[in-house]
Amino acid sequence: MRGVGVVVVVLLVCVAPAVCVTDSAAGERGNVGPPPDPDSDVLGWENGYWHNESIAVDQSDGLTDAELRAYVGRAMARVEFIREEEFARNVTVESLPRERFSRIVRSQLRAQSTPAQRAWENQIWEAMFVTDEPTDAVRERTRLSQERIAGFYLPGEDEIFVISDGELVVDNATLIHELTHALQDQRGDLNTSQFEAQTMDGQRGLQGLTEGEASYVEKRYVQRCGAEWECVETPGPEPRRTPYGGGPLPPYNLAMQVATIQPYSDGPAYVASIVESDGWDAVEREYGNPPKSSEQVIDPETRNAPPASLRLDGRARNGWRLYGEKGENGSETVGEAGIYAMFWYQGRVYDNPVIRWREFEDPEAGEFDVFNYTSEPSDGWANDRLWPYHKGDERGYVWRTKWDSSADATEFARAYRDLLRGQNATRVAPGTWVIEGGGFADAFRIVRDGRTVTIVNGPTIADLGEIRPSSGADARRSSSLRENR
Numbered sequence: 071m072r073g074v075g076v077v078v079v080v081l082l083v084c085v086a087p088a089v090c091v092t093d094s095a096a097g098e099r100g101n102v103g104p105p106p107d108p109d110s111d112v113l114g115w116e117n118g119y120w121h122n123e124s125i126a127v128d129q130s131d132g133l134t135d136a137e138l139r140a141y142v143g144r145a146m147a148r149v150e151f152i153r154e155e156e157f158a159r160n161v162t163v164e165s166l167p168r169e170r171f172s173r174i175v176r177s178q179l180r181a182q183s184t185p186a187q188r189a190w191e192n193q194i195w196e197a198m199f200v201t202d203e204p205t206d207a208v209r210e211r212t213r214l215s216q217e218r219i220a221g222f223y224l225p226g227e228d229e230i231f232v233i234s235d236g237e238l239v240v241d242n243a244t245l246i247h248e249l250t251h252a253l254q255d256q257r258g259d260l261n262t263s264q265f266e267a268q269t270m271d272g273q274r275g276l277q278g279l280t281e282g283e284a285s286y287v288e289k290r291y292v293q294r295c296g297a298e299w300e301c302v303e304t305p306g307p308e309p310r311r312t313p314y315g316g317g318p319l320p321p322y323n324l325a326m327q328v329a330t331i332q333p334y335s336d337g338p339a340y341v342a343s344i345v346e347s348d349g350w351d352a353v354e355r356e357y358g359n360p361p362k363s364s365e366q367v368i369d370p371e372t373r374n375a376p377p378a379s380l381r382l383d384g385r386a387r388n389g390w391r392l393y394g395e396k397g398e399n400g401s402e403t404v405g406e407a408g409i410y411a412m413f414w415y416q417g418r419v420y421d422n423p424v425i426r427w428r429e430f431e432d433p434e435a436g437e438f439d440v441f442n443y444t445s446e447p448s449d450g451w452a453n454d455r456l457w458p459y460h461k462g463d464e465r466g467y468v469w470r471t472k473w474d475s476s477a478d479a480t481e482f483a484r485a486y487r488d489l490l491r492g493q494n495a496t497r498v499a500p501g502t503w504v505i506e507g508g509g510f511a512d513a514f515r516i517v518r519d520g521r522t523v524t525i526v527n528g529p530t531i532a533d534l535g536e537i538r539p540s541s542g543a544d545a546r547r548s549s550s551l552r553e554n555r
Contacts, residue, residue, distance in 0.1 A: 114151035117143035117160065121151040122299060130305045132237025138163060141240065141302055142249075148299070149249045152290045154350050159228050161252045163245070165238040166231040172216040179215075183208045189465065190396045193458035194270075197467050197527065198404060198412040199489060200325040202509025214322040214330070220244050223251040225260035241304045246291045250284035258357055268398040271363050271405025271454075274333050278367030279360045282337020283353060286345070289338055289438055314418070314430055314441075325415035328430070328441075332407035335433070335440035336367045342438040343370055364407035365451050368443050377403075377453035378472045380522075388536045389461045398455070406451040409471075410443050413485060422492025424485050447485030450478025452521070459528075459537050466512075466528035466537045473521045483518045486525065490514060501544075502531060517544040 105120055114121040117139070125140040127133070133141065142163050150156055183191070188208050195207040221232040221244045230248040232240050254260060265280065267273040295301040312327070313320060340361070344352045366373050382401070386392075392400040404412075410425075417427030425445040433439035454471040473479040487503070493510050495503040503514045515526040515534045526541045528534045534541055 111156065113154065113156055114147050116146040116150060116157060119144040119147050121147040124300055125302075127302045129239050129302060132239060138238070138240075142245070145242075145245050145249055148291060148294075149246060149253060149287060152287050153250065153253060155253055155257065157253060158256045161228045161230060161249060163230045163232060163240060165234045168216075168233050168235050171219070171231075171233050175215045175219075176212055179208055179212045186393060187396060189460060190393045190458050193465055193467050194402045194404070194456060195326070196465075196510070197456055197458075197469055197525075198325070198329075198408060198415075199493065199510060200323065200329075200412065200415060203465075203511075204509055210323045210326060214326050217320070217322045218327065221248055223248045223255070225251075225255045228252060228256075239304060239306070242295065242301050243288050243292060247284045247288045250287045251280070254280060254283065257354075264357075264360075267362075269401075269403035269405075270329075271403040271408065274364040274405060274407055275361035275366055277333035278337040278340055278364065279353075279356055280337075281333045282339075282341040282367065285334050286338040286341040286438060315428060316418075319419065324418060325411050328414055329404075329408050329411035331441070332364050332410075332443055333367060336364075336443060338438040338440070339436060340367045340370055342436070363403075363453075364405040364443075368406055369449075375452075380453050380455045380470050380472055382455070382457055382468060382470070384538055384540050386459055386537050387539060390459045390466065390533075390537050391461065392457055392459060396458075401455040401457045403454055404456060405454065406448050407443055409451065409454070409482075410445055410448040413445060413447060413489065416489050416492055420492055422489065424488045424492065447482045450474040450481070464529050464533070466526070466533055468538050469525040469527070471523045471525075473523070476520050479518055479521050479523050483516055483523050486516060486523075498531065502534070504531065515541045517541060519544065 108115055125144055127137045127141050146157055192207045195201040201207045201210055219233060223230050265276055267276055361367050363377050394400050413424045414427045414430060416422040416424045429442050433442045450473045452472040452474050456467055456469040459466045490503050493505055495505045498504050501516050505511050513528055513531045513534055517524045526534045526538045528537050
């Protein structure tokens with residue numbers, strides 16, 4: 071994976087290296103010497119290298135300083151050529167040992183995560199049935215970052231860091247991707263609040279544009295390797311495939327991985343549709359009004375439909391309190407991508423196929439789409455907000471979702487009940503379920519009202535009425551027919 075900005079903020083799908091040939095094969099392909107340098111800086115030429123000239127670089131024993139300069143210079147020229155945009159400043163590439171990188175990630179996450187923040191985040195991932203009550207979600211995120219990040223760009227510094235286990239070796243795709251982030255930063259300053267969002271789903275919407283552009287340029291580059299361009303080989307074995315389809319679980323959390331990489335999967339297709347329709351100038355205009363949710367990146371036809379408004383009606387009582395300053399006024403939005411990941415994880419890990427989870431690796435949106443984030447119970451998302459509550463050491467939440475239609479809301483509610491059944495929940499009253507044991511042991515209440523589905527969670531059935539006092543009456547008013555399939 072690759073990241074932009076503070077390294078623990080975002081992750082990128084780990085893709086196989088480009089199918090490339092070494093530049094030492096230039097003579098066999100009949101290439102002639104490089105063209106003369108231009109009189110002034112032009113697109114497709116950078117630091118003395120044209121995008122289509124050969125360079126003498128062999129990474130089998132690591133990169134020398136001279137090789138690295140040539141490799142980065144030509145890569146910058148290739149990003150310019152594809153992106154049709156000029157670099158304003160030079161960009162450096164440095165090696166960061168993985169052990170040191172792991173310490174940095176661990177230190178940053180600890181500094182950012184107060185006890186209250188950790189408790190709040192634990193409830194978010196628990197509500198998605200990704201991490202259970204005994205599991206520390208922040209520790210799971212730390213492990214994911216340590217395992218899956220291959221490199222990152224540092225905004226405002228014109229520096230790329232490549233995570234290494236020894237000699238400096240730079241994968242073609244990683245270099246091109248991070249150089250595209252450097253170009254974005256030089257155009258628009260990635261450190262500004264424009265590229266920040268209050269919720270995880272809002273951040274995925276923004277990343278659908280920033281990471282989508284970088285991934286699209288990367289894919290356009292890979293298409294040229296071995297055909298139009300000679301590319302530097304990356305030595306060593308092929309990266310291990312992520313076991314999305316089955317087999318032993320990896321040391322990191324697969325549901326967090328699936329939720330996090332959505333912008334890198336759907337973003338390239340999103341950007342490709344803009345470029346192919348209206349050119350790169352239209353991509354530039356997108357930065358003035360970037361996507362606001364993962365839904366808008368998964369399905370670009372929803373681009374002009376901002377998330378519907380949602381509010382928390384009613385006050386908790388008997389000591390139950392919101393966290394207040396966390397997320398968006400104490401709430402989080404997991405979004406269409408998060409809901410998809412929740413249902414996907416049930417099939418992959420718990421043998422509970424709520425959705426056709428094996429279709430994840432069969433994308434539908436053409437050559438630039440990587441994974442398939444569509445499913446019946448997550449399609450039709452209009453918004454969601456999840457409010458975690460606490461009372462001493464006890465935890466609960468209210469999760470309200472809104473859908474495009476009553477039929478979409480019904481589909482989600484049915485799928486959620488299937489999820490509960492797969493977790494050995496028992497229905498004890500209209501709309502009320504209990505999981506007696508295990509890491510998700512709790513009480514749940516599900517209420518559908520037209521296009522809105524509200525889920526209330528607490529340690530006991532009595533707590534449900536304290537966390538959201540009106541939920542019991544709402545459940546009794548719901549027809550029991552809605553719970554039958």
